Structures are given as C-alpha cells and as structure tokens.
Amino acid sequence: MKGQEWYQADTVAEEYEAKRFSRGGRLIDRREKQAVLDAIGPVADKDVLEVACGTGRFTVMLAERGANITGLDISGPMLQQGREKAQATGVDDHVEFMRGDAARLPFPDDHFDTVFAMRFFHLADTPAAFLAEMRRVSKEQVFFDTFNRFSTRSIYNWALPMGSRLYSRWEIDRLLDGAGLELTDANHDWLLPYGFYRKIPNELAASFRSLDTALGGTPLGEKLASVSYWNTHV
Template identity: 60%
Template sequence: MKGKEWYQTAEVAEEYEDKRFSRGGRLIDRQEKEAVSSALGDLKGKKVLEIAAGTGRFSVMLAARGADVIGLDISDAMLSQGRQKARGAGLSDRVEFVRGDAARLPFPDDHFDAVLAMRFFHLIPNPDRYLREIRRVTTDRLVFDTFNTPSSRSIYNWLLPMGSRLYDDDDVRAMLDRTGYELADSSHDFLLPYGLYRAIPRSLADGLYRIESGLRHTEVGDDFASVSYWSVRVS
C-alpha cells in the first residue's frame, strides 16, 4: 500500500483533520457524514465496525447516534486521536478503537450488524479479499465509498501520498457480484477535486458546491462524480 509508513506517523495523525477538514474541507466532512448517516439508517442498539477508522470522526458520530462501535485502523497514532475525540464527546463507553488488519479481522463470524469502510477501498490492491472478510463478520450491511474514473481525481491522483485505486460503476458492481453482496443503494458527489475545496474558505466552498450541484444531479454529473457512496447487503 503506497504511503503506509507516512500514514502511521504521529505528525500526520496530529495534523490530519486540520489539513483535510478545516476551511472548505468542513463541507467535505459534512457531505460524507450525511451520506453515511443516510445509508446506515437507524443505529440504536446496533453493533457497527468501522474499518480504516483513522481519527474516529465517523466512529464517534455513529456512537452518538446510538451504535456500539469498534473503530479499527493500522495506525496507533490515528487511533490515539480517535480515543481523545471519544472522550471529549463523552462516548468512550460506546466506541472502542482497536489496531488491526482489515484483511484478518479479529472478530467472530456474524459479529456486527453493519460495517463502514470510508476512505479505504481506494488504498487496497485486492478489494475482493477484504470484501469477503467483511462479509464474514457482518450479518447485514456494508457502506463504503470509492474514488472514480473518469473524474477530476484522475488528473492528480498520482501526486497523492497514499495514491488511489480508481473505480467505475461496472468495476464496483462486478466486485460485489464476485464477493456475495447485493447493491441496495448508491449516490455520487463532488465534480470538483477535494483539494480545491480544502484550499478555499468555507463560505467560498459552499458557493462553489451550490454552483456545481446543477450538474451533479444529472446523468452526466453521476458519470463524472469524483466520489461514490455504496450501500450493500450480504446476499
């Protein structure tokens, strides 16, 4: 995995959210959380695993919505940030952070009601392997995102520290068929690059996002969206 060592450093963990989800990046954070909340629905009393939990921005949100959450990541430094976030929100009793490998999940079969894997599938060379392992531990639902081709991300993808595997709609559907999932729903977002939104103030980002929304909700907009959110069920 490109950038694996870079990702696990304490310096990257400490600056991660500031660099990605401040200024216009707050718009990205909002859109992703809305997509995840919509896809997972009512979580009260549910057991949820978040893979690639990072600094815990989704894990803590899911715990606040009533789920019992385990956030798994390869980076101790990232998980430390997540624990701080959970303590600050008063949710340490509802969310646990565990270091582990998503290809060999340390949980029994059918242990979770749902699994969330955001900012993950673009990093891995063999997604089928991970999808089968996720399928083993969940009884119902997987929600994940992909970065897409063709899209604006294709232009600068090779420059990114972690790189990206890019997908099109047929890639994802074939992958789900091979690994025993049924597509429940999907949505698509962001025609313009994330990097552009992060570089500008939130007020400008909101205005730019409204301008692109006219195209984004058309067939052409779906075809060229930078990111897609997928909600799938175990078949």
C-alpha cells in the same frame, strides 16, 4: 496498502483532520457524515464496525447516536486521536478502538449488524480481499465509498504523491459479486475533487459546492462524479 508508513506517523495523525477538514474541507466532512447516516439509518443499539476508522470522526458520531461501535485501524497514533475524541465527548463507553489488519478482521462471522469503511478503498492494494472480510463479519449491511476512474479525480490523482486507486462501475460490480453482496443503492457526488475544496476558504467553497450539486443532479454529472457511496446488503 499505499502510504502505510506515512499514514501511521504521529505527526500525520495529529494534523490529519486540520489539513483535510478545515477551510472548504468542512463541506466534505459534512457530506461524508451525512452519507454514512443516510446509509445506516437509525443506529441506536446497533453493533457496528468501522474499518480504517482513522481519528474516529465517524466512530464517535455514531456512538453519540447510540451505536455500539468498534473502530479498527492499522495506525496506533490515529487510534489514540480517536480515543481522546471519544473521551472528550463522553461516549467512550460505547466505543472500542482496536489496532488490526483489515485483511484479517479479528471477529467471527456475522458479528456486526453493519460494517463500513470511508476513505479506505482508494488505498487498498487488494480490494477484493478487504471487501470479502467486511462481508464475512457483517450479517446485514456493508457500506463504503470509492473514487471514480472517469472523473476529475483522474486529473488530480496524477499529482498526488501516493496516488489513489480509482474504480469504474464495472470494477465495483465485479467486487460486489465476488464478495456476495447485493447493491441496495448508490449515490454519486463531487464533480470537483476534494483537493480543490481544501485549498479555498469555506465561504468560497460553498458557492462552488452549489454549482457542483446542481450539475451533479444531471445525468452527465452522475457519470462524471468523482466519489461514489455504495450501500449493500448481505
């Protein structure tokens, strides 16, 4: 995995959400959470696995809505942040945080109703292996997001210390075929890359987001979107 040592550092875990989801990054947080909720639908009493759960912002959100959810991550400090968040919101009885490798998920086949991963595949060195494991332990649904190759993310990606893996639609189709997953629906968003929004105040970001959304609703906007949300079924 790209940046694995960096990701597991204590200081990174402590500052992760403040750096990414303050200022204009609040818009990103809201959109990503809505994408997860739209894809999974009602979650009460569902058994859900979140791969690469990080600090648990999705894990806790779904637990608050009644899911029985397991959050798995390779970073101990990130998981500790998630445990503290779950305890603070009173949902720790609905959540289990586990340290583990996404390439070898420690669960039997068809163990969960839904398996999802956010902000994960752009760091994956063997995406086919990871997706196959997600498919193996899910009996109904697999949901994930990617950064897109033919988008403004390509320009932004050039300047990132770790870079990101970018995907074309052809590569996604090949991954889904290889994992035995069928595409239910896909949503494409964010003409402007995430890094741009994180650099500007929330009030200013809202204006750019309105323009971004308007252009994104056109055929050209969909082709140039920097992020895609892939909802698939087994």
